[in-house]
Amino acid sequence: MKLDLSKLFDNPGAEQAFDCSLVLKDVKRWGRRLFAGPVRVSGRAQNRSGIVSVSYQADFILDAVCDRCLTSLSRTERMEFSHILVLSLSREDNDELIVIPDGQLDLAELAGADILLELPTSMVCDEGCKGLCPECGANLNEGDCGCESRQVDPRLAALQALLDADDE
Numbered sequence: 155m156k157l158d159l160s161k162l163f164d165n166p167g168a169e170q171a172f173d174c175s176l177v178l179k180d181v182k183r184w185g186r187r188l189f190a191g192p193v194r195v196s197g198r199a200q201n202r203s204g205i206v207s208v209s210y211q212a213d214f215i216l217d218a219v220c221d222r223c224l225t226s227l228s229r230t231e232r233m234e235f236s237h238i239l240v241l242s243l244s245r246e247d248n249d250e251l252i253v254i255p256d257g258q259l260d261l262a263e264l265a266g267a268d269i270l271l272e273l274p275t276s277m278v279c280d281e282g283c284k285g286l287c288p289e290c291g292a293n294l295n296e297g298d299c300g301c302e303s304r305q306v307d308p309r310l311a312a313l314q315a316l317l318d319a320d321d322e
Contacts, residue, residue, distance in 0.1 A: 159208075160257025162201050163241055169200040172210070174261070181266040183218075183273070190215040190228055195265050199239070209236040212265050218277045222285035223293050227277065235268045 155174055162168050175192040182188065197210025211234045218227055239259065240251045252264070284294035292299035 155261045157199070157259040157261050158257060159199055159206065159239065159254065159259055162199055162206055163257060166201050166204050169198055171198045172196065172261070176262045176265060178262060178266050178269075181270065183270065186217075186219070188216060188218065188269070188273075190217040193265060193269070195261060199259075206239045207236060208239055208259065209234070210265070211235075212269060214269070216273075220279040220283060221276045222278055222283040223295055224286065225279055225293070225295075227279045233269060233272050235265075235272075237264070 155176060157170075157172055159170065162170055173194075173196040175194050177192050178189055179187060191214070193212050193214040195210055195212050197208065199206060199208040211232060213230070213232050216227075216229050216231045219225070220227055237252050238250065240253055241255055241257065243251065243253055252259075280295075286292065287294055287299045287301050289301040290299050292301075
């Protein structure tokens with residue numbers, strides 16, 4: 155969705171509110187869609203003394219998989235963002251400003267990028283998630299699998315044999 159802010163740049167003190175639902179089905183993380191439905195975006199753009207800023211909140215249902223136990227998780231999220239918009243830059247090295255030369259802000263692209271950058275690198279269903287058993291693959295959150303708990307990494311077996319020999 156394109157948001158026309160061209161008139162806002164010419165009118166200091168002007169404001170423009172927006173509220174829409176965005177279908178961000180192309181936004182994926184590791185090949186999987188992130189959103190169970192549309193992303194609700196609401197906020198306002200305002201020109202304060204010739205500086206145009208946009209602030210908005212995004213409400214969505216995150217659809218992901220736990221990185222430890224691989225169970226599906228779905229939770230409601232709310233994130234807030236703000237940016238400063240300009241029509242052009244005198245220097246090209248400013249990452250804090252968003253350049254929209256025609257005054258048209260692509261809200262879907264902005265919200266998709268903001269959400270992806272704000273998401274944690276590791277998704278877990280619960281901070282206390284025990285993950286999967288490395289031997290049998292059982293979900294340890296559902297109970298003990300019965301595998302031997304003390305396992306020696308096969309690459310370190312020779313060192314373990316030396317330690318066991320010293321104990322004798």
